Amino acid sequence: xxxxxxxxxxxxxxxxxxxxxxxxxxxxxxxxxxxxxxxxxxxxxxxxxxxxxxxxxxxxxxxxxxxxxxxxxxxxxxxxxxxxxxxxxxxxxxxxxxxxxxxxxxxxxxxxxxxxxxxxxxxxxxxxxxxxxxxxxxxxxxxxxxxxxxxxxxxxxxxxxxxxxxxxxxxxxxxxxxxxxxxxxxxxxxxxxxxxxxxxxxxxxxxxxxxxxxxxxxxxxxxxxxxxxxxxxxxxxxxxxxxxxxxxxxxxxxxxxxxxxxxxxxxxxxxxxxxxxxxxxxxxxxxxxxxxxxxxxxxxxxxxxxxxxxxxxxxxxxxxxxxxxxxxxxxxxxxxxxxxxxxxxxxxxxxxxxxxxxxxxxxxxxxxxxxxxxxxxxxxxxxxxx
Amino acid sequence: xxxxxxxxxxxxxxxxxxxxxxxxxxxxxxxxxxxxxxxxxxxxxxxxxxxxxxxxxxxxxxxxxxxxxxxxxxxxxxxxxxxxxxxxxxxxxxxxxxxxxxxxxxxxxxxxxxxxxxxxxxxxxxxxxxxxxxxxxxxxxxxxxxxxxxxxxxxxxxxxxxxxxxxxxxxxxxxxxxxxxxxxxxxxxxxxxxxxxxxxxxxxxxxxxxxxxxxxxxxxxxxxxxxxxxxxxxxxxxxxxxxxxxxxxxxxxxxxxxxxxxxxxxxxxxxxxxxxxxxxxxxxxxxxxxxxxxxxxxxxxxxxxxxxxxxxxxxxxxxxxxxxxxxxxxxxxxxxxxxxxxx
Numbered sequence: 142x143x144x145x146x147x148x149x150x151x152x153x154x155x156x157x158x159x160x161x162x163x164x165x166x167x168x169x170x171x172x173x174x175x176x177x178x179x180x181x182x183x184x185x186x187x188x189x190x191x192x193x194x195x196x197x198x199x200x201x202x203x204x205x206x207x208x209x210x211x212x213x214x215x216x217x218x219x220x221x222x223x224x225x226x227x228x229x230x231x232x233x234x235x236x237x238x239x240x241x242x243x244x245x246x247x248x249x250x251x252x253x254x255x256x257x258x259x260x261x262x263x264x265x266x267x268x269x270x271x272x273x274x275x276x277x278x279x280x281x282x283x284x285x286x287x288x289x290x291x292x293x294x295x296x297x298x299x300x301x302x303x304x305x306x307x308x309x310x311x312x313x314x315x316x317x318x319x320x321x322x323x324x325x326x327x328x329x330x331x332x333x334x335x336x337x338x339x340x341x342x343x344x345x346x347x348x349x350x351x352x353x354x355x356x357x358x359x360x361x362x363x364x365x366x367x368x369x370x371x372x373x374x375x376x377x378x379x380x381x382x383x384x385x386x387x388x389x390x391x392x393x394x395x396x397x398x399x400x401x402x403x404x405x406x407x408x409x410x411x412x413x414x415x416x417x418x419x420x421x422x423x424x425x426x427x428x429x430x431x432x433x434x435x436x437x438x439x440x441x442x443x444x445x446x447x448x449x450x451x452x453x454x455x456x457x458x459x460x461x462x463x464x465x466x467x468x469x470x471x472x473x474x475x476x477x478x479x480x481x482x483x484x485x486x487x488x489x490x491x492x493x494x495x496x497x498x499x500x501x502x503x504x505x506x507x508x509x510x511x512x513x514x515x516x517x518x519x520x521x522x523x524x525x526x527x
Numbered sequence: 528x529x530x531x532x533x534x535x536x537x538x539x540x541x542x543x544x545x546x547x548x549x550x551x552x553x554x555x556x557x558x559x560x561x562x563x564x565x566x567x568x569x570x571x572x573x574x575x576x577x578x579x580x581x582x583x584x585x586x587x588x589x590x591x592x593x594x595x596x597x598x599x600x601x602x603x604x605x606x607x608x609x610x611x612x613x614x615x616x617x618x619x620x621x622x623x624x625x626x627x628x629x630x631x632x633x634x635x636x637x638x639x640x641x642x643x644x645x646x647x648x649x650x651x652x653x654x655x656x657x658x659x660x661x662x663x664x665x666x667x668x669x670x671x672x673x674x675x676x677x678x679x680x681x682x683x684x685x686x687x688x689x690x691x692x693x694x695x696x697x698x699x700x701x702x703x704x705x706x707x708x709x710x711x712x713x714x715x716x717x718x719x720x721x722x723x724x725x726x727x728x729x730x731x732x733x734x735x736x737x738x739x740x741x742x743x744x745x746x747x748x749x750x751x752x753x754x755x756x757x758x759x760x761x762x763x764x765x766x767x768x769x770x771x772x773x774x775x776x777x778x779x780x781x782x783x784x785x786x787x788x789x790x791x792x793x794x795x796x797x798x799x800x801x802x803x804x805x806x807x808x809x810x811x812x813x814x815x816x817x818x819x820x821x822x823x824x825x826x827x828x829x830x831x832x833x834x835x836x837x838x839x840x841x842x843x844x845x846x847x848x849x850x851x852x853x854x855x856x857x858x859x860x861x862x863x864x865x866x867x868x869x870x
Contacts, residue, residue, distance in 0.1 A: 214735070214847060221739045240579050249581040312608055374614055377621035468569055468609050478577065478609075481708070482570025482585075484847040485578070487735035489716070492709060 248315015
């Protein structure tokens, strides 16, 4: 049979060919991403020039020319300023940061009691890390420990005054400790209160709805600075003389109320994105209001608005720096205080070094939050990727 | 379990509702709580700032320690509250603090309308000028600054004083105004202005941050009066007396040559003035009449040293600021510091 000799039928599959050399590898990536059009090429070259101009200077200032050890300002002064370094020198003065590191972390928390915030920090990390790893077991127990038990442990460790611990009043607190305390309280309280307010605003009960709307719109209508100012300056004049509320507590309440109002609106956005069919489906299954919300609507709504929620958390974390105006010293406040108030470290480089350090710490925390939220989004697949 | 519940409540009450004294008898309240609550600047070089260990240092801080030493015989029985310029008076009025020792200028408005009582002037400050001597060689008086560009912080009395001064002397000037202290510093250092103006004590601190501090000269003219001193609430004369006489005791100790190092020997001095000052006279009642112990001045000097020692340690030759005594010298040395007699 002649037909059989005609080998037009493949007897075996062709092997997958590697992509053409011009389409793979770093060379192709560069061509495709950086030089695909003349405009792109120009932009790439300009950007590269800027980087080549700035990066060596920045690295030089941060690391290569920087001073790493010293006892006081003379370590970071040039000969014409009364120090040892060559004229025209410019670099970071890191011994300023190392000598004040304890203050940047804990403020003026007594030296011999600093193990307490450190222990609190260790417990915090030990609880939050397994909570954030989806595979880790005992999620429910872990969550209860973190959200319910931990605040009490932290309160007693940090404040003291019981169990033989010395009482450490809050004006002594400062630095990263205050930043984290305010952020933690703001984050942990704003989510549940925000959920309730969001549900209240969409409620069919007029009183609940009105209260929620009035609260949200009032709080969102004033800047956080005003809330803090009111709490700090007006409140003492209204209460009977001789009674003062703790300043940190005032700040915590202000921040918690403020962030709850914003959180409520973020969550309401998520609720509005849930199709009506979901609500009706839950109703037809005979679920009650709280079951419907807790089992059907909220899980979908919350996963939808993860970026918005994390956005609120990040801005809350950064807003904690505003407590400086009521004379509480968060990380930035302590850095500022040491720059402006301390002649032993007054040099032309001190301020820059201090602010760079503060910026780096804030960046680490905010970037961490942002990356984790992106990971959660991918895991929960809320982006509706194709 | 009950104990835990009680301690929970106790600690919650302690942090939530700290009752402090605002009654008319501050001395009894202070003695009852066991420490003096003192309001200080949150960070001003030489006046109040935390050191490496987080302890407060500075003239204003040491003054509070001196008051604590007078009341308790122990200069450590004092707690500090950092206050901003905005919340300082509220803190005093509401009783959050017992003394406001926060580089506060003594003005009639504050003495009357704000209900403060000033106890004395721990530092005579005033607005001055700093110039770069490399850039303006031969200038040694502010009156030679006609036509100069001057860096100044906006929205402060500094700006108004500057305008008044140049107008009064019929000179032209070119203000270069900045919102923030740091910006003004940087602009002056970069040579954008010929001169920089702020309070003189501040000028010395700014000079340390310049890229070539030795080129910068603080001119002798002072164009405004900024007498800085501690204040207390109006209507409590007993407490005012203690704060006021602590200040005079510091001055008298310096005048008599009583220092932190020699105070114990000085107790045996035959000089009647020193004996009265240190309470070593037989049957003296000076201290107890004031409401403190008779060796109160000994306690003060042991805790902080005399006024001169406080000055030199915090802003003078013993500090990086190296401010000259100038008008803050004793009256015997041509200054304004005059301690009323303790007798």
